Amino acid sequence: MFGDVIHSFTTSYVGLWGELAVGDVDNDGHVDVVSPATSLGPNVNGIAVMRGDGTGRFSSYRWYRDTEYGVQAVFLADVDDDGTLDIVSRNSGYITAGIKRGAGDGTFAPMELFGIPGPAAITVGNVTGDDKPDLVVASRAEAVGGGRIFVLENVDGAFTAGQPFGDPQFWAQAVLADLDADGHDDVVGVDEDGQLIVSLMTCTARP
Numbered sequence: 691m692f693g694d695v696i697h698s699f700t701t702s703y704v705g706l707w708g709e710l711a712v713g714d715v716d717n718d719g720h721v722d723v724v725s726p727a728t729s730l731g732p733n734v735n736g737i738a739v740m741r742g743d744g745t746g747r748f749s750s751y752r753w754y755r756d757t758e759y760g761v762q763a764v765f766l767a768d769v770d771d772d773g774t775l776d777i778v779s780r781n782s783g784y785i786t787a788g789i790k791r792g793a794g795d796g797t798f799a800p801m802e803l804f805g806i807p808g809p810a811a812i813t814v815g816n817v818t819g820d821d822k823p824d825l826v827v828a829s830r831a832e833a834v835g836g837g838r839i840f841v842l843e844n845v846d847g848a849f850t851a852g853q854p855f856g857d858p859q860f861w862a863q864a865v866l867a868d869l870d871a872d873g874h875d876d877v878v879g880v881d882e883d884g885q886l887i888v889s890l891m892t893c894t895a896r897p
């Protein structure tokens with residue numbers, strides 16, 4: 691037996707399309723929801739943040755319109771290791787990876803954009819082995835310059851432009867795990883033919 695829908699939340703003239711994420715973005719102990727959000731009239735893209743009140747309802751809603759590219763998916767991670775959840779977004783177009791740093795009170799800084807061709811998946815992990823979260827993008831082979839793993843290294847909380855690794859693959863999705871226990875997260879993914887592929891990462895942090 692499953693539950694009925696007992697609450698919905700209407701975002702007036704904004705539609706929530708894409709892959710959403712949940713987490714406590716304002717550190718009040720209640721789960722909040724973050725979603726790609728596009729206006730229903732003129733095509734304005736952005737990200738909506740809905741703060742949960744702990745009852746299944748939402749006490750506030752804010753729409754950030756700081757991307758000219760469509761946001762296809764978001765997830766939450768503390769990318770700068772300052773104790774607050776940040777938003778990582780996978781966007782359409784060429785400027786295709788973005789982060790919005792969270793202040794810890796439910797508000798977010800303007801999006802920082804990174805030009806990675808054709809991202810199929812974006813994830814966060816310790817790829818360079820220095821225990822700082824790096825951004826990792828698996829890109830689609832049909833994009834110009836794509837089909838590679840791009841590592842955006844975390845240097846003192848800022849991220850480098852993506853450096854490509856590995857031979858071109860038809861990445862469709864990817865997650866990180868340290869498969870060979872060498873202290874560097876590796877990329878585990880599936881290609882567009884449905885085959886499991888692995889890229890063992892050996893890159894080291896910049897001195």
Ligand SMILES: [Ca+2]
Pocket residue numbers: 713714715716717718719720721722741742
């Ligand atoms: Ca919360």
Ligand SMILES: [Ca+2]
Pocket residue numbers: 767768769770771772773774775776791792
């Ligand atoms: Ca953070």
Ligand SMILES: [Ca+2]
Pocket residue numbers: 867868869870871872873874875876890891
């Ligand atoms: Ca490894």
